[in-house]
Amino acid sequence: MPDSILEEIFIKRSQQKKKTSPLNFKERLFVLTHDKISYYDYDAEKGKRKSLKGYVDTEKIKCVEIVLPEDSAPPDRLYPFQIIYDEGPLYVFAKSDQIRKHWINELKNVVQSNKDLMQKYHPCFWEDGIWKCCQQEMKQAMGCRVLETKNGGFFKRGSKNRDSRKPLPPTPEEEKPPRPLPPQPPMLTPGFSVGMTVVAEYEYVPMTPHDLELRKDEEYTLLEINDPNWFKASDKYGNEGYIPSNYIAQALNGLEKYDWYCKNINRSQAENLLKTENKDGGFLVRDSGRFTGKYTVSVFTKAGGETVGSCRHYNICVTAEGQFYLAEKHNFSSIPELINYHQHNAAGLVSRLKYIVSNRAQSAPCTAGLGYGSWEIDPHQLTFIRELGNGQFGVVKYGKWQGRHDVAIKMVKEGSMSEDDFIEEAKFMMKLCHKNLVQLYGVCTKQRPIYIVTEYLANGCLLNYLRDVLQHPSSILLLEMCKDVSEGMSYLEDNQYIHRDLAARNCLVDSNGTIKVTDFGLSRYVLDDEYTSSVGSKFPVRWSPPEVLLYCKFSSKSDIWAFGVLMWEVYTLGRMPYDRWNNTEIVEKITAGHRLYRPQLANDKVYSIMNSCWHERPDERPTFNDLVMTIKDLLFNM
Known part of the structure; x- marks a missing residue:
């Protein structure tokens, strides 16, 4: 057998020679020689090569390049590359960017003298009868991206690999490897576990038969945490159902039950709240803008006879022994004790904390969808109130869902969007839930035009x-x-x-x-x-x-x-x-x-x-x- 240049276990994607053939991903042992790149079945337990599953003659290779990973690709499929030959692309997934670079460079050295090397390639996958990058439906269609080096991306040692006058960005092979990704999807909500007791921070009225009602400040027990946005829970009466995970807090935290604690509020918003109240000694406690788990006391003062007033901000500090303080020599075992003391004593602050200013009356955060497991919305439950504007896909209107929930509705004009692809993606997009993202609530796909229903924001663009x-x-x-x-x-x-x-x-x-x-x-x-x-x-x-x-x-x-x-x-x-x-x-x-x-x-x-x-x-x-x-x-x- 010819001497091998490289050997490595990779995940190989099936060729999907027909549009209807299902995709599968299997571990194979790849062996590169000067004549062939072969892949074998492999016994991981015994560490032995088994039967030959396929090969590509190196003289037939026309291009070797990276492939852009799929959106939301699993951790073991983040570093794909492609070997293009007469029958199409062979897709291989490396375990790291370094390994991928090494194989691409060695393959390019082996095939650099081949005839008919490609000048263009497809940076995305061929899948379900279409190129994902350019939407062409012929598998042999010319690539849609020009290779960034001459001679089809291959170059001889010692030769210059670029003669363009324009400064180009680095080729993918030159880029530093990205930071390693966590072993599980980052979307998962940290800090919660099955059996934990939690407190409702907001009222929640069930929107589907699967949901459970939340009553503010009451306790609930978590039963299942399979979805980062919706937990299954039970109330004190034994009722069970799904609750939005961003409506609850751990019962042990303790600050949520105090009106002076304003969660998810920044410095400017705190100042606006305090100035609107316009009371000397008005105060609130908010999360620190710099450190997670740290807190700041914001105080409004008219000291010195000011008519307009101003705001001061004090960080709550912690001693080596775990005591909390705003002013030295006045240490407390908890934040509520600290606040209680300064409600009666200024003790170094511009004023004692006289009046609680709260944002508790503000609306609850958005949920990931309008109820657990609900993403297809009945258009008859939507009421259109006024037009907000005209976007890339069509008219956007402000309206109500079920007559009580504010929503924005994009009415997608036909021919403006690849609708089937979007509808499939919408299920994932709904799971993206963050206080600084506009929440996708769902879609109406049973009629045309289709509707995209999202959170409504009053101050617009x-x-x-x-x-x-x-x-x-x-x-x-x-x-x-x-x-x-x-x-x-x-x-x-x-x-x-x-x-x-x-x-x-x-x-x-x-x-x-x-x-x-x-x-x-x-x-x-x-x-x-x-x-x-x-x-x-x-x-x-x-x-x-x-x-x-x-x-x-x-x-x-x-x-x-x-x-x-x-x-x-x-x-x-x-x-x-x-x-x-x-x-x-x-x-x-x-x-x-x-x-x-x-x-x-x-x-x-x-x-x-x-x-x-x-x-x-x-x-x-x-x-x-x-x-x-x-x-x-x-x-x-x-």
Whole structure:
């Protein structure tokens, strides 16, 4: 047998030679020699090679490239690559990016002298009779992306592999490996377990027969935790059903039962609440904007005879012995004891804590769907009230579900969307549930046009809010807007979900001023050629990095670039990026290294965050988690 160059156990995807043939994924032992790449059945327990299952002659290989992983791919299928030969693509999944790079490089060395090497390839999978990247239905269709090196992506040692004058983004082989992903889906809700006693923070009226009613401040026992958004629970009367996981808290926490504790409220929102109340000594306790599990006391004061008043913020500190304090020498074993003391004694604060200011009357958070297991909505239960605008897919209206729940309804005009693909994806999109994402409630697919039903946000589009509503905003408010977006995007990043069209126009503002990201992932289903092509006039060129403009290579790092542009929109109060250039000029300028200027309202530290998002190399850009921490640190020190 010829000497092997490499041997490795990979997951191999079935060829799916017919549209109707089911996909399967099996572990195979792959062996690369100079003549063939062969794959064998393998006995993992004995560590022995078994029967030959197939092979590809290396002289027939036309291209070797990575494949973009599926959205929400499992951990063992995050690093796919493809070997293209006469019969089509052979899809292989490596265990790590390093192993994938090693095999791709060795394969390219082996086949670099082959004839008929491809100049274009398909960056996404062939599946169910269609190329997922370009929607072509012929398996032998020419690739839709130009290879980033000459001679079909293969090059001889010692030769230059690029002669373009434009600065190109790195090839996938050059990029640093991504950080390892957690072994389980990040969507799972931490801190809860079966048998735990929890307290309802909000009232919940059952929406389906499977649901259980929640009464605020009453206790419930968790019975099942199989869905991150809906737990099965029982009440004290023995009734069982599903409850929204974001409506409850652990009974042991203790702070939720106090009116002065305002959960999920930021510094600007706290100040607005306190100033609206306008009482000297008004106070509330909120989560720290910097550290999880830490708390801040916000106090309103008219000290010195002020007529307008101002707010002071005090971080609750903890001693080495676990005692809580605001002022040294006044230590307490719990936060409620600390608050009780300062309600009677200023003890170093600008004022004693005289009046509780609470946001408890505010509405409950959104649920992931309108009831457990419900994603298909009966259109007869929708009432249309007024038109909100016209979007990429059609008219958007404000309405009611069952006459009592506010919703936004996108009425999808026929021919604007790949409807079947979206409907299949909608089941997953509904499970994405975060305070800084606009919640998808469900869809109406039994009639045409189909409806997409989402959370309704009273203050509308962020872009219009910046241009028309904000008057002399503080630097803290602008940065907190950016923090809201970064936290929503960090959640998408953790769940391996790419937005592809992040911009101020695709964010909405709720009645409290919280920013929420919307329309994540929807651009994949647009059928408008001008929108889906990077040369089209409708394509979001002004928010796109070089690798998207040149190669349509989307990733969480292209979302990072767009976030930097969104920050620029926020700090210019809604100006159009590169407003003096057309799309062609923008592509030329961006690929030549030009970047947006520093807005007048942004200091050097804020502008440095924007600039970090605009590195030419994707692997040099931060993650959204990095951005969240950087922005929180900056807010903490303001």
